[in-house]
Amino acid sequence: MLTVANVAKSFGGLHVLHDVNFTAESASITALIGPNGAGKSTLVNIIGGVLRPDGGTVHLDGEDVTGVPSATAFAKGITRTFQISGNVGALNVFESVAVAAYRQARGYREANALARAELERFELWEYRDQQLGSIPTALTRLVDFARAMVSRPKVLLLDEVMAGLTPHEVDLVIRQVGTCREQGVAIVMIEHVMQAVEALADHVVVLNQGQVIASGSLGDVSRNAEVVEAYLGTPPSERDEVRVPADNPAKG
Amino acid sequence: MSTVLQLASTGLLQGLIYSLIGIGLYLVFTVMRVVNFAHGYFVLIGMYGVLSLEPKGFFPFLGAVVVAALGGALVGYLVQRLLLESGLAKGGHSQLVITLSLGIAIQYLFQVLHPEPFETIPNPYPFEAFTSSGVTISAPRMAAGVLSLVLVLAVSFLVYRTRIGTIIRGCSESLNGAIHVGINVRRVYRLTFALGCGLAAVAGGLLLPIQPVSPALGLELTIKAFIVVVIGGAGSLWGTVAAGVLLGLAEALGSLYAPGTFATALVYGLFFLVILVRPQGLVVRAASRIKPAETSTKVGVG
Amino acid sequence: MTLRNPLRYLDTPLRRVNAVVVTVALLFALVYPYLVPPPMVGVGFVALLYALRNFTWNIAGGYVGQLSLSHIVAFGTGAFSVAVLTWRHEVNAWIALVVGVLISAVVGFLISLLMSRFGVNAFFLALGTLALSLAAAGVAASWTFLGDTNGISYSGSEEGFAHLMWYIDPSGFYYTTLGFLVVITIGIAALMRFTHFGRSLPFIREDPVIAASMGIKVVRNQALAMALSMGLTSIAGTLIAQYVQIVSYESVLTVEIGVAMMVGSIIGGAGTLAGPIVAGIGIAVLEEFLRSFAVSSANVSSYTQIAYAVVVILLLRFGTGGIMPLWEAGVRRVFGTGRKPVAPAAAEPVGELVDGRVG
Numbered sequence: 044m045l046t047v048a049n050v051a052k053s054f055g056g057l058h059v060l061h062d063v064n065f066t067a068e069s070a071s072i073t074a075l076i077g078p079n080g081a082g083k084s085t086l087v088n089i090i091g092g093v094l095r096p097d098g099g100t101v102h103l104d105g106e107d108v109t110g111v112p113s114a115t116a117f118a119k120g121i122t123r124t125f126q127i128s129g130n131v132g133a134l135n136v137f138e139s140v141a142v143a144a145y146r147q148a149r150g151y152r153e154a155n156a157l158a159r160a161e162l163e164r165f166e167l168w169e170y171r172d173q174q175l176g177s178i179p180t181a182l183t184r185l186v187d188f189a190r191a192m193v194s195r196p197k198v199l200l201l202d203e204v205m206a207g208l209t210p211h212e213v214d215l216v217i218r219q220v221g222t223c224r225e226q227g228v229a230i231v232m233i234e235h236v237m238q239a240v241e242a243l244a245d246h247v248v249v250l251n252q253g254q255v256i257a258s259g260s261l262g263d264v265s266r267n268a269e270v271v272e273a274y275l276g277t278p279p280s281e282r283d284e285v286r287v288p289a290d291n292p293a294k295g
Numbered sequence: 296m297s298t299v300l301q302l303a304s305t306g307l308l309q310g311l312i313y314s315l316i317g318i319g320l321y322l323v324f325t326v327m328r329v330v331n332f333a334h335g336y337f338v339l340i341g342m343y344g345v346l347s348l349e350p351k352g353f354f355p356f357l358g359a360v361v362v363a364a365l366g367g368a369l370v371g372y373l374v375q376r377l378l379l380e381s382g383l384a385k386g387g388h389s390q391l392v393i394t395l396s397l398g399i400a401i402q403y404l405f406q407v408l409h410p411e412p413f414e415t416i417p418n419p420y421p422f423e424a425f426t427s428s429g430v431t432i433s434a435p436r437m438a439a440g441v442l443s444l445v446l447v448l449a450v451s452f453l454v455y456r457t458r459i460g461t462i463i464r465g466c467s468e469s470l471n472g473a474i475h476v477g478i479n480v481r482r483v484y485r486l487t488f489a490l491g492c493g494l495a496a497v498a499g500g501l502l503l504p505i506q507p508v509s510p511a512l513g514l515e516l517t518i519k520a521f522i523v524v525v526i527g528g529a530g531s532l533w534g535t536v537a538a539g540v541l542l543g544l545a546e547a548l549g550s551l552y553a554p555g556t557f558a559t560a561l562v563y564g565l566f567f568l569v570i571l572v573r574p575q576g577l578v579v580r581a582a583s584r585i586k587p588a589e590t591s592t593k594v595g596v597g
Numbered sequence: 598m599t600l601r602n603p604l605r606y607l608d609t610p611l612r613r614v615n616a617v618v619v620t621v622a623l624l625f626a627l628v629y630p631y632l633v634p635p636p637m638v639g640v641g642f643v644a645l646l647y648a649l650r651n652f653t654w655n656i657a658g659g660y661v662g663q664l665s666l667s668h669i670v671a672f673g674t675g676a677f678s679v680a681v682l683t684w685r686h687e688v689n690a691w692i693a694l695v696v697g698v699l700i701s702a703v704v705g706f707l708i709s710l711l712m713s714r715f716g717v718n719a720f721f722l723a724l725g726t727l728a729l730s731l732a733a734a735g736v737a738a739s740w741t742f743l744g745d746t747n748g749i750s751y752s753g754s755e756e757g758f759a760h761l762m763w764y765i766d767p768s769g770f771y772y773t774t775l776g777f778l779v780v781i782t783i784g785i786a787a788l789m790r791f792t793h794f795g796r797s798l799p800f801i802r803e804d805p806v807i808a809a810s811m812g813i814k815v816v817r818n819q820a821l822a823m824a825l826s827m828g829l830t831s832i833a834g835t836l837i838a839q840y841v842q843i844v845s846y847e848s849v850l851t852v853e854i855g856v857a858m859m860v861g862s863i864i865g866g867a868g869t870l871a872g873p874i875v876a877g878i879g880i881a882v883l884e885e886f887l888r889s890f891a892v893s894s895a896n897v898s899s900y901t902q903i904a905y906a907v908v909v910i911l912l913l914r915f916g917t918g919g920i921m922p923l924w925e926a927g928v929r930r931v932f933g934t935g936r937k938p939v940a941p942a943a944a945e946p947v948g949e950l951v952d953g954r955v956g
């Protein structure tokens with residue numbers, strides 16, 4: 044179980060997060076949604092150890108993991124995917140997954156076997172020899188997901204893994220996330236793809252301008268006035284249910 | 296006492312030359328974020344340029360210095376245009392290796408052309424030496440120091456008081472901003488690089504009558520230029536000037552207490568420590584400017 | 598452990614061609630001293646030494662991307678340790694070699710650790726390590742313990758493998774260096790392929806943030822790679838010292854040596870296994886070629902330095918990754934990739950269906 048309490052973060056004068064609280068239960072999927080720039084990725088970076096929070100705590104199964112380095116967070120079982128894939132073009136697909144497998148594997152053979160199984164599950168095996176730079180960008184996020192999964196994590200943070208995938212691939216990912224939940228992982232999923240949120244989320248947390256403005260079931264939050272305003276920029280009309288992020292503008 | 300005074304004044308004058316070399320690198324390093332490991336070799340181009348023109352008398356010497364400076368600037372322009380420009384977006388690595396290799400190539404080219412070490416020219420100035428209160432300064436040293444100071448002032452006037460300077464500073468502050476207001480950044484970069492290299496070559500010409508030239512000098516001068524720029528900080532040109540004078544004084548006075556090679560070792564060792572402990576402390580703005588080029592390709596933090 | 602057919606690795610044309618080339622090259626290297634007169638064996642030794650030097654630099658410089666010039670210090674440490682310990686104090690040369698390796702490794706570990714702890718970027722790493730090397734040269738030049746400006750000359754009479762010394766016939770040096778090169782190459786290749794540490798290095802080079810998020814201890818592994826790299830570079834210093842029998846700051850602590858390692862690796866292909874070796878041997882052959890035109894020996898080194906510089910500038914300017922990537926692309930072109938073509942990239946997704954954001 045992942046518990047985030049009173050987390051705050053600012054960059055220079057810009058307050059990106061204030062007083063964020065939420066929990067992600069094991070064996071359940073928490074969808075973290077919110078408009079662009081709400082601070083979702085920043086939150087993931089804090090939990091994953093890339094950034095240090097200015098205040099607040101992060102606990103994993105009761106253990107304080109606030110501000111630990113990324114490598115330690117990974118060793119303790121917190122894995123994540125990156126929204127923007129970084130400078131990975133020259134890296135090999137198979138190696139990307141195999142190296143992460145060393146959290147579980149005791150040696151070369153075992154790491155490779157785990158990596159192979161994972162790549163096959165994600166239908167990425169045919170790309171194993173390629174460089175990340177030479178496969179479609181959307182697939183690099185799938186590789187990221189496979190890499191996170193191969194380490195058998197306790198907490199999985201997915202930062203918009205589905206953006207740009209084909210419907211078939213979205214189905215594949217939805218299945219994989221579901222399997223992952225069955226294995227008892229606490230999943231935090233940042234997602235703009237509503238199809239996925241509807242299909243998967245046990246619990247939804249809405250972040251806006253660095254604050255949690257609503258949480259509960261998808262039905263609950265989409266009836267919440269503040270949420271509708273955050274997404275549409277206007278007070279809710281008479282409609283009693285709005286398909287929440289349907290109007291979320293494309294990113295620049 | 297008079298030894299100290301003597302050393303201090305030679306150190307000061309030598310330091311002014313270092314300042315001149317340093318501001319050439321300062322322009323290239325902080326404005327363009329180019330790590331020019333060949334900078335000291337442009338000083339060498341100035342020295343060998345003047346040497347091979349064999350000027351007799353004061354005005355031919357000045358003419359030779361000007362010609363050498365233009366030569367250095369032209370080479371600099373071509374280097375920027377043909378070798379560095381395409382790699383500018385890529386940042387760090389390739390520039391570093393290209394300029395380092397370029398320096399080596401220049402050094403060994405001169406090694407082949409001028410196998411004799413320690414060549415120099417006779418005093419080109421119409422006077423011999425100045426003596427006052429027990430301190431004697433040779434004419435070339437005095438003239439080199441004074442001319443360096445004049446040039447330093449001229450460059451700072453150029454950078455802080457003219458339109459060209461505004462454009463150069465604009466590019467250094469915000470590249471995107473400069474592009475937005477329609478500045479031809481490529482041209483500014485080429486000219487800035489040429490200016491930096493030209494200044495190095497002038498310094499070389501002035502240095503020649505004081506310091507005999509050998510091809511190996513290029514590396515030493517490159518390092519000294521970096522010492523001046525890094526210690527001086529990237530905040531303003533004046534830091535660089537001050538650091539140049541400081542280096543000259545430290546070298547001269549250090550020779551009182553330690554034998555030559557050991558004193559230089561000490562300077563390099565201290566420089567290493569500075570880089571280790573306070574790379575961003577002493578060069579706040581340079582560090583923050585060098586970084587974006589690197590981190591922009593390494594987003595990772597989504 | 599079951600024994601499987603080792604030939605199963607040769608599943609692509611590139612691997613097969615490389616296997617043939619490596620086998621032929623190794624056989625040639627083994628018989629080379631029997632084919633040529635002793636002076637040419639000396640040239641062979643120098644070629645292998647260049648290869649060894651480049652290869653060891655490449656471990657930190659190529660695989661991890663630490664553009665270090667502190668390898669000059671490692672090279673010098675190897676040379677001075679045998680000069681001080683063996684020539685002056687009659688310690689066995691092999692012990693001196695090990696001492697050199699250990700000192701260099703510790704220095705490398707500390708440099709890398711300090712620099713990455715303070716977040717020093719690639720440029721400051723190069724500048725800082727250059728300053729350090731120059732400082733070391735200055736110290737060596739003014740310290741009688743390290744022979745100050747006179748250097749230290751060989752004194753001794755024993756010969757043979759146990760003493761790492763051969764007077765007339767350089768083939769002892771040749772085979773020793775070949776042995777080191779082969780063992781180190783195989784060792785590093787295995788390390789890079791089979792261990793977590795080795796496999797993590799390319800990730801650290803490309804993106805430290807992502808590397809850390811995969812559980813890689815970036816700072817520690819960087820420092821270990823630097824220690825390994827500098828430690829092994831020291832072996833090359835020891836070998837050359839024994840061969841030329843004189844060591845001074847001017848012969849082993851010059852910036853040219855550091856640049857030659859860096860540039861040699863880049864010409865061959867930084868981060869490739871064979872590139873630095875090929876480039877090292879190539880440059881030695883080039884030197885010999887120039888010498889055969891009766892170019893004076895001082896000018897030979899000048900011309901090779903210029904050639905080095907020009908080649909590396911052109912390589913970087915035109916964006917090729919060095920000899921090995923060119924070779925691989927060439928072989929693939931001639932013999933094909935030997936893999937089934939990957940299915941064409943999936944069509945662009947239909948935005949609206951999957952992604953609420955597409956307007």
Ligand SMILES: Nc1ncnc2c1ncn2[C@@H]1O[C@H](COP(=O)(O)OP(=O)(O)OP(=O)(O)O)[C@@H](O)[C@H]1O
Pocket residue numbers: 054057059077078079080081082083084085086126294597
């Ligand atoms: N390193 C940084 N320095 C300065 N500001 C930052 C930094 N990282 C993020 N920000 C700012 O913090 C805010 C939140 O960014 P964040 O990436 O967390 O948003 P997000 O919710 O993930 O948005 P999106 O849906 O676009 O991914 C943005 O305004 C962004 O500009």
Ligand SMILES: [Mg+2]
Pocket residue numbers: 083084085126202597
């Ligand atoms: Mg985001």
